[in-house]
Amino acid sequence: MHGLVNRFVEEFLRARYGEGVWREVAVACGVDAQGFHSWRAQPDAVTARLIARAARRVAVRPSDLAEDAGAWLAQVEAIRRLLRFGGRDYGEFLQSLDQLPGRAEMVVRGLGLPPLRVSETWSDAFCITLPGGHRLWICAMAGILRQMADDYGALALITTGPGHRIVVEVPERRFASGRSFALVAGGSGLAGEVAA
Amino acid sequence: MSFAGPEGSAVAGLPVNAAVPPGGALAAPWALLPMAVHLHPDGRISDAGRTIRKLIGDAGSFAAAFEPLRAARDGSPSPDLPDEGRLFLRLRERPAVTLRGDAMRTPGGGVVINLGFGIGLAEAVARFGLTDQDFAGAELAMEMLFLHEANGAMLAELSRSNLRLEEARRAAEVESFTDPLTGLHNRRGAEVAIGLAVQAAAGFRNMPGLPFSLIHLDLDLFKGINDTHGHAAGDDMLRVTALKLRQVTRADDSVARMGGDEFLLVMPGLVDRTALRRLGRRIVRRIEEPVVLNDVSCRVSASLGVAMSTSYDAPDAARMMGDADRALYAAKVAGRGRVAFADEAG
Numbered sequence: 001m002h003g004l005v006n007r008f009v010e011e012f013l014r015a016r017y018g019e020g021v022w023r024e025v026a027v028a029c030g031v032d033a034q035g036f037h038s039w040r041a042q043p044d045a046v047t048a049r050l051i052a053r054a055a056r057r058v059a060v061r062p063s064d065l066a067e068d069a070g071a072w073l074a075q076v077e078a079i080r081r082l083l084r085f086g087g088r089d090y091g092e093f094l095q096s097l098d099q100l101p102g103r104a105e106m107v108v109r110g111l112g113l114p115p116l117r118v119s120e121t122w123s124d125a126f127c128i129t130l131p132g133g134h135r136l137w138i139c140a141m142a143g144i145l146r147q148m149a150d151d152y153g154a155l156a157l158i159t160t161g162p163g164h165r166i167v168v169e170v171p172e173r174r175f176a177s178g179r180s181f182a183l184v185a186g187g188s189g190l191a192g193e194v195a196a
Numbered sequence: 197m198s199f200a201g202p203e204g205s206a207v208a209g210l211p212v213n214a215a216v217p218p219g220g221a222l223a224a225p226w227a228l229l230p231m232a233v234h235l236h237p238d239g240r241i242s243d244a245g246r247t248i249r250k251l252i253g254d255a256g257s258f259a260a261a262f263e264p265l266r267a268a269r270d271g272s273p274s275p276d277l278p279d280e281g282r283l284f285l286r287l288r289e290r291p292a293v294t295l296r297g298d299a300m301r302t303p304g305g306g307v308v309i310n311l312g313f314g315i316g317l318a319e320a321v322a323r324f325g326l327t328d329q330d331f332a333g334a335e336l337a338m339e340m341l342f343l344h345e346a347n348g349a350m351l352a353e354l355s356r357s358n359l360r361l362e363e364a365r366r367a368a369e370v371e372s373f374t375d376p377l378t379g380l381h382n383r384r385g386a387e388v389a390i391g392l393a394v395q396a397a398a399g400f401r402n403m404p405g406l407p408f409s410l411i412h413l414d415l416d417l418f419k420g421i422n423d424t425h426g427h428a429a430g431d432d433m434l435r436v437t438a439l440k441l442r443q444v445t446r447a448d449d450s451v452a453r454m455g456g457d458e459f460l461l462v463m464p465g466l467v468d469r470t471a472l473r474r475l476g477r478r479i480v481r482r483i484e485e486p487v488v489l490n491d492v493s494c495r496v497s498a499s500l501g502v503a504m505s506t507s508y509d510a511p512d513a514a515r516m517m518g519d520a521d522r523a524l525y526a527a528k529v530a531g532r533g534r535v536a537f538a539d540e541a542g
Contacts, residue, residue: 004353034364038357078349085342088328107346183341184322 001047002111006036009050011076012069017058025054041110044134051136063160066136070143074151083148084181090154091173094118094126094145116141121167128166142166153178229310230332231297233258237305239276247330248311251287251295251320258307262295263288277307285311293320313337318344375453377431378438386452389462390513393450396464397505407467407505411476412520413441415457415483416497416532429489433496440482444475460520467504469537476500476535484533499527503538 013022026033029049036042051069055062073079086100087093101113114133121127128145130138142160145168149156153176157169226232230247239258255261259276265284278285278299287293297311313320317340320326331337373385381389390410399405415437422430434457441451441459450462466472479498486493501524505511519538527536 007353035360037360038353078345078352081345082342082349085338085345103342103346107343107350182322182325183327183338184318184344 001042001044002108003036003038003040003042004108004111006042006047006050007038008073009047009054009069010035012072013050013054016068016072017054021054021057025050025057028053028057048134048136062136063139066139067143067146067160070140070145071147072143073140074144074147080148080151081181081185083144084151085183089173090149090152090156090170091126093148093152094128094168094170095120097128113137124170126168126170128168130164130166133164138164138166151179228332230330231295231312232308232310233261234302235277235307235309237277242306247326250324250326250330251290251293253289255288261288262286263291265294278309280307283309283311290323292316293323313340317341378435378453380438380441380459381450381452383452383454386450386454386460386462387513389450389452390517393462393464393505394511394513397511406465408511409463409466409472409505410503410516410520411461411463411472411479412501412503412517412524413459413461413479413498414524414528416499416528418457418496421489421494421496425489425492425494429494432489433487433494436487437483437496437498440485441479444479444482460517467506469504472502472504472537473535476502480533480535497533499524499532500535501525501527501538502535507539 010022010026013025023033029046031046031050051062051065055065058065060068074083082103083093086096095118098116098118101115104111104113114130114137116128116130116133119127119129128141130141133141138160142158145166146156146158149158149168149170152173154170155172155176157171159167226243226245230245232245233241233248234243235258236242241252241255241257241261244252252261257276258278262285264278265286280299280301283295283297283299285295285297287295294314294316295311296314297309299307299309301307312335317337321337321341328338373381373388375382375385393406393408397405397407415433418430418433421433434453437457437459438451438453441461445451445461445463448464452460452462454460463472463475466475479500483498484495486495488494501520501522503516503520503523505516507519508516516538523536523538523540527534530536
């Protein structure tokens with residue numbers, strides 16, 4: 001797994017549950033509690049072990065923890081902004097999701113996000129399939145989609161599974177006003193503040 | 197391959213000449229070209245796309261709106277109209293914003309120019325509050341902005357990562373020169389300090405060198421503490437001794453624990469025999485002050501051997517350490533709590 005993915009899990013655990021929980025989980029998984037190196041790969045099993053351990057520690061299901069992690073990630077200002085480049089409204093954002101792995105790869109070579117397909121099944125519903133995507137990543141993706149609906153001010157109902165599938169029903173693309181997005185803003189790092 | 201795509205054919209198919217009223221027949225292709233400007237033969241702007249209009253405000257002519265960045269070629273029809281072909285312009289009102297594009301003559305003697313943003317895209321977008329709608333679908337502006345943004349985020353993460361490595365490196369370096377028990381330098385740290393002092397003593401070019409002294413110190417009666425009160429008490433005594441040594445030395449002096457109950461002090465600039473003797477006695481007195489360990493008042497003393505760099509033609513680290521050690525031995529033999537000088541020990 002790319003170091004940045006593990007960094008993401010690390011920062012999420014720190015932000016949501018505090019330094020103490022992160023350290024406990026890291027030590028239990030045999031990981032340096034100081035944190036991962038962003039550009040040093042680790043076996044995929046390390047990431048899954050981190051999530052499993054952390055989920056047990058804070059008493060939630062691993063899938064719920066992964067979804068929460070996704071929602072958290074989409075709130076990190078730098079990531080939120082990158083995601084908002086996907087489209088002018090939530091519908092456009094969903095339609096352009098199939099470009100996301102390619103865009104991510106262009107920025108971070110070797111990041112290795114699983115490919116995904118988007119189809120509009122019936123009116124106002126999108127089906128996102130991630131063939132070969134890890135269950136936890138699909139949950140995290142669902143969390144990202146949930147948070148971005150909020151960000152765009154869209155009303156959306158998001159369900160995961162069965163299979164490698166996320167279904168997004170969007171009865172209202174513009175339900176609320178959403179958060180503002182200017183194409184160019186002051187820079188902010190990956191570890192930057194999560195916007196309130 | 198020629199530009200036969202939708203954009204190319206739209207330009208080629210433009211029915212642009214002065215006779216055609218703005219809007220009307222132009223409206224359809226102009227919606228595709230938000231950054232295009234149609235110029236009359238005299239340079240007046242007859243029509244402008246919605247985005248370029250945001251940039252040039254209400255400028256009425258090519259010359260009022262733009263400043264060409266490259267000199268016109270000979271034979272240009274008029275200074276008020278751009279040459280056909282590739283264009284590099286800057287906004288008159290906002291010189292920081294540069295544009296690039298192409299100009300094409302129209303049958304009526306006017307010129308159509310279609311522009312795009314160069315590398316200054318992000319700045320222009322911020323300055324004019326442009327949005328996705330302001331760019332033609334075929335433009336790579338959004339991708340460029342995405343990369344600009346991603347680049348910034350990646351650099352932030354990279355520098356965070358580098359900072360961590362640097363901190364770890366520094367911590368490891370300090371650790372490798374530090375005695376974990378007392379926090380003083382260890383033997384390696386002492387060797388580095390002596391090496392630096394020898395270099396400083398040698399001087400640089402015409403600069404005079406800075407002489408220094410080595411004080412080799414050994415606790416007296418320490419073995420008794422270990423034997424009577426245990427090793428934990430012995431460690432406490434070493435820690436207290438380290439603290440005392442730090443208190444009687446200056447910030448520039450280096451204090452190291454060489455192992456066991458042996459300490460080494462490197463004193464830059466201090467080579468006055470009287471001052472050194474006074475300092476040595478003060479150290480002994482300070483170390484002889486009783487220390488309470490396990491509710492029992494304990495006492496140790498110290499013997500000191502001193503070597504001064506001024507006793508040598510060319511100070512050498514190993515030789516000076518050997519001499520300080522011999523002076524220490526002489527001090528011990530003479531009875532505890534004494535200070536001996538290498539050049540007096542014989």
